[in-house]
Amino acid sequence: MRNEDSTVQATFNGIARRYDLMNSLMTLGSHKRWCREVAIFATGGGGSKFLDLATGTGVIARAVHGQNPGSSVIGADFSEAMLEVARQTRGNGGIHWQFADAHELPFEDGAFDGVTHGYLLRNVSDLDKVLAEQFRVLVPGGVVSALESSPPGGILAPFVRIGMRVVIPTLGTIIGRDRDAYQYLVDSTLGFLTPQALRLRFEQAGFVDIKVKSKFLGTNMIWSARKPR
Template sequence: MRNEDSSVQATFNSIARRYDLMNRLMTLGSHKRWCREVAVQVTASGGNNFLDLATGTGVIARAVRAQSPGSAITGADFSEAMLDVARGVQDNSRIVWQFADAHELPFGDSAFDGVTHGYLLRNVSDLDRVLNEQFRVLKPGGVVAALESSPPSGILAPFIRLGMRVVIPTLGTIIGRDRDAYQYLVNSTLGFQTPEALRLRFKQAGFTDVQVKPKFMGTNMIWTARKPFL
């Protein structure tokens, strides 16, 4: 594991216990609704075997199960602390929690009907490799659906950036009890790919029908993309 990946891993281990609370606060209660939208998108094409990367506490994985109750779901993360929280939530039926690094997935080719993730891409050290791995493990015709943050744009961007730099670290200090971790999350969002650039990276990995739906004044995006049929 690269040094930068180890640092990210330590960050998420440190905030695992308050991660869901902070997500609710930072999105004004919208996070679970967006996760349900991701689940709806990935299950719309059918299938019965889904992978949720950067599963965290398992919010998206459980949303996928709610949409497709008979499916097998793997929730994977490289933060053991996050996985411990996920395993501690009542009712883990049909979900297998597994340690995995998104840069090198321990799954076979064409293993899953759909792949989901939330806030994964801004935190990886090799974006192209991570997208290539998702492409590899998807079956032909399979869908990736993802919730991702995005640097603000437009006329309000300077004010949104200022608000993020002030509000999120403050909440991280008071609620999350780790200012540095939430300062990192702000920096990783503000320094991340624009939607136009990220769309290109999806296409370079081989995905087609790449779609994006902005949320929360464009600071969050729901992405969908498809692996072509052979």
């Protein structure tokens, strides 16, 4: 594991217990609804085997299983603290929790009908490798659906950036009890690829039918894409 990946791992281990509360506060209660939208995209084409990467506390994994109760869902993360919270949360029927690094997935080619993730891509050290791994483990025609943060654009972008730099670290100090972790969240979001640049990376990985839906003044995006048949 690279040094930067170890740092990210330690960051998420440290905020696991308050992760859901902070996500709810930072999105004004919208986070779970967005996760359901991700699940709807992922399961819309049917299928019975799904992988939720960077599963965290398992919000998207549970939403996927809720959309398709007969499915088998693996919730994978490289933060053991996050996985422990996920295991202790109600509604885990049909979900298997597993430690995994998104850069080197321990699954066979074409193992899943759909892959989901939330806030994964801005936290990885090799984005192209992570997308290639998702492409590899999908069946032909399989779907990737993701919630990802994004640097704000448009006329309000300067004001949104200021708000993020002030509000999120303050919440991280008072509620999350880890200012540095939430300062990292702000920095990694503002320093991440624009939607146009990220679309290109999906295309370079081989995905087609790439779609993106803006949320929360452009600071969050719901992505969907398909592996060609």
